[in-house]
Amino acid sequence: MDLSTLTALRQPASRAELALAPGEAFLGGGSWLFSEPQVHLTGLVDLTALGWPATERAADGLSISATCTFAQLAALPRRPAWRAQPLLRQCCTALLGSFKVWNVATVGGNICLALAAGPMTSLAVALDATMVVWTPDGPERRVRAVDFVTGVQSTVLRPGEVLRSIDLPAAALRSRTAYRQIALSPLGRSxxxxIARLAEDGGFTVTVTGGTEHPELLTFTGIPTAAELETAVHGIDSWYTDAHGAPDWREAMTELLAEEARTELTNTALEAAS
Ligand SMILES: Cc1cc2nc3c(=O)[nH]c(=O)nc-3n(C[C@H](O)[C@H](O)[C@H](O)COP(=O)(O)OP(=O)(O)OC[C@H]3O[C@@H](n4cnc5c(N)ncnc54)[C@H](O)[C@@H]3O)c2cc1C
Structure with a gap:
């Protein structure tokens, strides 16, 4: 939609040009910003103009730029050592937008928007990501993904801060993962x-998003029993309610899907050991 209060679109060429003037906001892909009125805004600062590479391989993993689109992330060439890599595409498919949305929506925009059903937040938390944040006064700060989204449309970002990248450690990328998602309708929001993850050292985590107001991370030293997992799921106290699901349904579905994921990873681990 047209944003009729906008009078300027800035295209920064460097970090120094990212300082926000009153009434300005950062623009990622714009798939949310241009989907509803933004009467408080008079200008946008287009982060895609900075030309950040979509992804960069680091010695200790993969760095995903905030401006990487869903389409770019889903198309990342396969690296066999990264057993968790299918999760990147699986999380992209949780956003049921058309190819038009996939081609503009950015990883950073999804995380910073912080909807409960933000699948890039799910991915980042499940793979133990570190969020690299550029502060307006110079230094950068690093935040664990599980701490980044604090509630529905609420994050730890302070005014003027930019999410620069989402850094995934190689150890997490080498983990085995199991993904489950459910929506009330075939094309509905999560x-x-x-997402369950079995690390090489035997550690086991379950990440719950979509059904909760903020990401929930359940951690175990090894694969839990079904009863231990059920107890942990019922210990979550942030079940979310909106048109996409009642809290009791979300809790019941989470228990079911977490047990499915636990069983899948148990069987995979047994097969790998035999
Ligand atoms: C058909 C359709 C289906 C959708 N389904 C889902 C869904 O299932 N789940 C979901 O979560 N969303 C959904 N969305 C909403 C939205 O498209 C996505 O969340 C998308 O990933 C937002 O990314 P963007 O780059 O387009 O963000 P933008 O619209 O550009 O920005 C979103 C917000 O983040 C801020 N921002 C962007 N990048 C940064 C950055 N690097 N640092 C700091 N702030 C930043 C912006 O200022 C703005 O407040 C859907 C939208 C459509 C149209």
Whole structure:
């Protein structure tokens, strides 16, 4: 939609030009910003003009630029050592937009928008990401992904801060993962999204998003029993309610999907050991 209060679109060429003037906001892909009125805004600062590479391989993993689109992330060439890599595409598919949305929506925009059903937040938390944040006064700060989104449309970002990248450690990328997602309708927004991860050292985590107001991370030293996992799921106290699901349904579906994911990873681990 047209944003009729906008009078300027800035295209910064460097970090120094990222300082926001009153009434300005950062623009990622614009798939949300241009989807509803933004009467408080008079200008946008287009982060894609900075030309950040979509992804960069680091010695200790993968760095995803905030401006990487869903389409770019889903198309990342396969690296066999990264057993968790299918999760990147799986999380992209949790956003049921058309190819038009996939080609503009950015990883950073999804995380900073912080909807409960933000699948890039799910991905980042499940793979133990570190969020690199550029502060307006110079230094950068690093935030664990699980701490970044604090509630529905609420993050730890302070005014003027930019999410620069999402850094995934190689150890997490080498983990085995199991992904489950459910929505009330075939093309509906996620009611709950569950990702289990079995690390090389035997550590086991379950990430719950979509069904909760902020990401929930359940951690275990090894694969839990079904009863232990059920107890942990019922210990979550941030079940979310909106048109995409009632809290009791979200809790029940999370319990079911978490157990499915636990069983899948148990079987995979047994097969790998035999
Ligand atoms: C059909 C359709 C389906 C959708 N389904 C979903 C869904 O299932 N789940 C979901 O979460 N969303 C959904 N959305 C909403 C939205 O498209 C996505 O969240 C998308 O990923 C937002 O990314 P963007 O780059 O387009 O963000 P933008 O619209 O550009 O920005 C979103 C917000 O983030 C801020 N921002 C952007 N980048 C940064 C940055 N690097 N640092 C700091 N702030 C930043 C912007 O100022 C703005 O406040 C859907 C939208 C459509 C049209």
């Amino acid at each position: 009611g709950t999204l569950v």
